[in-house]
Amino acid sequence: MISGTPSPHLLDEILRTVTRRYQVPEMPVPSGPVGEASPAERLAIAIEQARRAVVHGKVPDGSLKRRFADALADMVREAIHPDSGDPAFQAMVLRHRAAPVREFASLSARAEGDRRVVLAAVNAVAHPNRQQRMAPGWQREALADLHASAASASWSALRGIAQRLVGSPDNEDDAPVAPGLARLLDNPALQRLQRIEALGADQLVRRYVSLWDRVGPRPGSATALAQGVSAQQRGAGAEALAAQALHAMARRLNEAEGDDAPYRVVTSLRVPASIPASHERAKTEWDVVLLRRASPIDGLPAWDVCLLVEVKASVDAATTDFPRLLRGIRLLAHATDDAAYAFESRQGTVCLQGASLGALSASEAELRRTVLYCCDARAETAPRLLGAASRMQLLSADESLAFASHLAASEHADARELEPLWHSLLESERWKTVLNQYATLHQVRGLMVHTEDLHGAIDQATLNQAVGNG
Template structure:
């Protein structure tokens, strides 16, 4: 079946909805409106450079100077002890000190190391196994071994294992104990434990703690639960707005078509394209169905809505969303696909999915197909440098070297930041930073507040 044109009422609604997060298509319009913070100056310099290159021109030397000077100021701001960036300061500390780098590397792999050690100990001294032993030295020894692991004191565990190897009562466990004693995982955990006593490592951990609670802590769990609750609330708002739109469309078209909304729509593995790094679950989807004689008629997608807590979250999500559309467009036009949703299984026409052209989706066509729903307040002065771009700029090797010189009180020349400028213009690794303003503009074009969407639905249906 050929794809159907979008319903007029849907088009009218999308045209009418207020876009409170919108930015000008050209960053040049913002040059005189935004406060000249280092981050804003950087964002504008990057965008002017991108625009020059898109026109076949070489960015002017003045743009390079402006970029390097703004990056130097951004680094100085981030290093301030009173109101700086603890994450960046931790990165600089890691860059400067070999043993802090070692600690950071060991910390990154600590969870699988702990699991490996726990498994090795449980193979020897699981509480269930202890209960099957008669009271006596062997049972007591295995209890001590398990208790040492539970306390997460790796040096104490090492000493306990060495002591147990000398006990004839548990000679049968000697091979397993020897393997545990020589385990690279246990050695790494012991080294990590030893490094935690170092002053610089303690400062490094304090900086990360200022950024947010440690992974696995009660505070982190509480914050995670609160974030999930807010995400669920935003998703519910988006779904409610689409439900109102479906109701209006059903009232307007009656016999011509029927509309419904599904949530948490999962893309089936049977669609013949890579699912890697693509969006495979859509928050809320408006579907349309024509009258048919089939016992189980199929539907087609009219509108996809994704709920996001912030502009930054949506900007980070956009590449994944585009890959998700690319995945859907690989559907076989002669196949009807079963998608699982919160409302049960829905059958979608492959022809309507294959019509989701990704070349159009990456440009104007996306505006009639996708919405980012966000309930965050619109900023009086939108941040033009995305969080991801800012962090990539700060974590560049030249930026860290410049920051290290400042940290140590040495003369620091902004000219050493020139490699960041050249990388921005020449390296594919910097493509997302160079194109960050068009991506930010596109995301904000697609972003609506659920209240504004409901108002536009009522206005269009009046």
């Protein structure tokens, strides 16, 4: 319960006793014998030991630095292995080594915007509706070919057709077409798309594209869209299960209160813009929320926040979400004590007391009393000690890419080349998230419960209370 609102023993007991099946040890522990720990596990252990030294005002010793560099070197070797390695990392290494690949990657990053610009320019002169109003003939056919080339991303063919049209004396009397074609040919977006098309013939670029194809479906592809729909369906199912658990909790709490029934559950609670703080990058919609009736405000029902629940269909998603959740808590805490705020939800508008919101805190102890991550996924037998984001930040550092480039070129590579990353890890704000990655994992997993376990804790707490009252 949030400070400043009634704290029923039953709710406290549920949150205190619910099984936390996703929890990880306070210190990272390898999944097998220490001597057989994976490079990622060894890295996570070294980083957490370094963090603890820094927290206690100590300087991590040289042996820890060497263990970090050796583990990172082994992780790079593992990732660059041609058969069992990481294709995303191998693509980054290829981009680091080859100028044509760097140019291709740079141009590709803005290709979608360039494509829209060129399609708009083509439609201005060759839209099918415009073609239908033209007399049959070679010009109409050429404009149809121009439009088809744009639709199929055949940029060199498009330029050739546009140049033939511009050079035709038949266009001199067609005021809209000639200037439009000239602008199209001079457009830098078309030039960049043609350059991408030309670079696509380069052997290293083809290798780069094939590596990314191994990572997963391209954005916007049918497969990617299907995966997105499937993920949305899984998320909706997980949210429904969490809402059921919170409704069961509210029923038990209301039964314990007698006839008053002060508790209710709302879903998709959206934070109003009237709260006086920045909403940027903060969580502004809460999946499931337990509310308790407060004193009416101007004769209207008002509510206090008891429990904020976020739902994740996968275990790892909560760690990625956590910084946004913390910003969301701090946003709510900026509410003015004597104000009331209208929040929209699937159940309609609810009026929340500012004092209840202002009592929220992002401290670790308070989060355990006011926030849950709900998940319906199985707990891993061996949790990943080094998070995916931290792993990729380490691998994509310039030092790691240079080290991998030496390996790819069959050149000598010394793990000491990676030691500058150690100093960045300890001193740079940019690396703070990586330094704290296991501590964050430990905290997040402590907030995460399985929906079945939440139901079990509700039933057990109810039974305990009945026995105590008997």
